[in-house]
Amino acid sequence: MNIGVIGGYKCSKSVYKTAYTVGTLIAQERWTLVCGGGSGVMEAACRGAKEAGGLTVGILPTDDERSANAYVDVKIPTGFGYARNILVVRASLALIAIDGKYGTLSEIAFGCNEEKPVVGIDTWDIKGVFKVKTPQAAIEYIRKRIGV
Amino acid sequence: MNIGVIGGYKCSKSVYKTAYTVGTLIAQERWTLVCGGGSGVMEAACRGAKEAGGLTVGILPTDDERSANAYVDVKIPTGFGYARNILVVRASLALIAIDGKYGTLSEIAFGCNEEKPVVGIDTWDIKGVFKVKTPQAAIEYIRKRIGV
Amino acid sequence: MNIGVIGGYKCSKSVYKTAYTVGTLIAQERWTLVCGGGSGVMEAACRGAKEAGGLTVGILPTDDERSANAYVDVKIPTGFGYARNILVVRASLALIAIDGKYGTLSEIAFGCNEEKPVVGIDTWDIKGVFKVKTPQAAIEYIRKRIGV
Amino acid sequence: MNIGVIGGYKCSKSVYKTAYTVGTLIAQERWTLVCGGGSGVMEAACRGAKEAGGLTVGILPTDDERSANAYVDVKIPTGFGYARNILVVRASLALIAIDGKYGTLSEIAFGCNEEKPVVGIDTWDIKGVFKVKTPQAAIEYIRKRIGV
Numbered sequence: 264m265n266i267g268v269i270g271g272y273k274c275s276k277s278v279y280k281t282a283y284t285v286g287t288l289i290a291q292e293r294w295t296l297v298c299g300g301g302s303g304v305m306e307a308a309c310r311g312a313k314e315a316g317g318l319t320v321g322i323l324p325t326d327d328e329r330s331a332n333a334y335v336d337v338k339i340p341t342g343f344g345y346a347r348n349i350l351v352v353r354a355s356l357a358l359i360a361i362d363g364k365y366g367t368l369s370e371i372a373f374g375c376n377e378e379k380p381v382v383g384i385d386t387w388d389i390k391g392v393f394k395v396k397t398p399q400a401a402i403e404y405i406r407k408r409i410g411v
Numbered sequence: 412m413n414i415g416v417i418g419g420y421k422c423s424k425s426v427y428k429t430a431y432t433v434g435t436l437i438a439q440e441r442w443t444l445v446c447g448g449g450s451g452v453m454e455a456a457c458r459g460a461k462e463a464g465g466l467t468v469g470i471l472p473t474d475d476e477r478s479a480n481a482y483v484d485v486k487i488p489t490g491f492g493y494a495r496n497i498l499v500v501r502a503s504l505a506l507i508a509i510d511g512k513y514g515t516l517s518e519i520a521f522g523c524n525e526e527k528p529v530v531g532i533d534t535w536d537i538k539g540v541f542k543v544k545t546p547q548a549a550i551e552y553i554r555k556r557i558g559v
Numbered sequence: 560m561n562i563g564v565i566g567g568y569k570c571s572k573s574v575y576k577t578a579y580t581v582g583t584l585i586a587q588e589r590w591t592l593v594c595g596g597g598s599g600v601m602e603a604a605c606r607g608a609k610e611a612g613g614l615t616v617g618i619l620p621t622d623d624e625r626s627a628n629a630y631v632d633v634k635i636p637t638g639f640g641y642a643r644n645i646l647v648v649r650a651s652l653a654l655i656a657i658d659g660k661y662g663t664l665s666e667i668a669f670g671c672n673e674e675k676p677v678v679g680i681d682t683w684d685i686k687g688v689f690k691v692k693t694p695q696a697a698i699e700y701i702r703k704r705i706g707v
Numbered sequence: 708m709n710i711g712v713i714g715g716y717k718c719s720k721s722v723y724k725t726a727y728t729v730g731t732l733i734a735q736e737r738w739t740l741v742c743g744g745g746s747g748v749m750e751a752a753c754r755g756a757k758e759a760g761g762l763t764v765g766i767l768p769t770d771d772e773r774s775a776n777a778y779v780d781v782k783i784p785t786g787f788g789y790a791r792n793i794l795v796v797r798a799s800l801a802l803i804a805i806d807g808k809y810g811t812l813s814e815i816a817f818g819c820n821e822e823k824p825v826v827g828i829d830t831w832d833i834k835g836v837f838k839v840k841t842p843q844a845a846i847e848y849i850r851k852r853i854g855v
Contacts, residue, residue: 318780339797340797342797345497346498350785353770354784369517372513372514373493376516376517377770391513413633443633470635476561485561486650490787492770641793660820662816664812664820668810672789672809672810
């Protein structure tokens, strides 16, 4: 089961830590972590997942797999630039948004538009996004919504 | 010069009227109107533009050109579903958002992400979107930003 | 009605002349010419269409409308690189392939796959492509197949 | 390292067996198998890879992961229809084409266009495709070209 983690290429240490924990928990649930494959929140989440023995997928904006962060197992270069964001959403059954700027907002919007569960931690305040304060609460919400 | 009009498939009579006027003004500037080619705000804007002698482009979610509203001159079927939203943004030098739901939000997000001018009339309250109250003010803002 | 012209960025003078005539005839049929918006065959066809008073659409690989050839009316930047080829096919009711390399072959393949009429002039010899020797024969074939 | 296997949704028993062996060998090389995630050649290759302990990725035409064949580990729904073919090519460092119709031809064309190694077994006879008779020869060619 693919769960998407969305967030920016740059983030604070605190956000990095949060994203790392989200990745860890996703791996512990034995879910596959899907993301945009970049730095920042994406790297942190992949790292957390990898170090917990999970599987990570990066849907990359470039057409070169070497642009992925070091913790991506399955690299999907697209050459679409930020248009690959829609593919991150389509490849995920639910999304966890952490921090982030306009790219993350586009993913939140697509996720809500496609009626997928979208959980937010310190991110855009958009109606339809379920706001939580901790990685644990994010995972708990997705478990309920996905029915596992 | 392509100017995008983004908004929902359904809208109130009042919003329809606003979008119609936006379309009229775009045609009067001799800009090409780009949109998603659907009903609601898209139809209203195309209709306004057509009835003022303008040119309209619809980048369609389906792969069938017959799904376009009746006021689209150039029909671009994509078969991408809502993923075509990114193409509406990429095809436009600036965007006017009117009303709208999550699909519109995704376009606002992409527009801001690609650093294009985005004007909003009664739409999502997103930082970076220049809020105006009238079609005239929207056009005026774009003229200044695009430098024409 | 959109008719696509597909072919390479580089071509001989002879091929350029053929593509120019194809563009002219498309305009005379009052069809809209769709292409990838580049140089070579695409430029020649757009030029022929424009000089005969037609309407031309270029679905561009870049995200910058200034990359279009000088004879494109409606510029659709995509930022998808060669992946925009599929959009050229989806936006066309029928395709005329002239000369061309692998990019053209991908469009021929997509066109045949989507069961659209594909006419070829001095291009890849692919089963399903209707081979003709002149622009006039290409137009005639499309008229019959599209039923106009 | 991602290696793509391309071919049709339907195939003969003999082709199925060939694709199965290609999948087995890819897994034995510890490469990740990328494909369109469907039936026929795609299913056979995934099955071969899975039964040899490999990792398989399916880039799906639908937006529903349940449309993948039973041997896909990482399901990437796209909702792009056959336009997802370009993503299969972009996600692969090299391609092995087996049998196949126009969809496969589009992938061969994209692969050649992007200058990736393309090996063919009983498939379209396109200049630039390296023709081999056995799965073993296909793997051998890719090993040489990729330099592993």
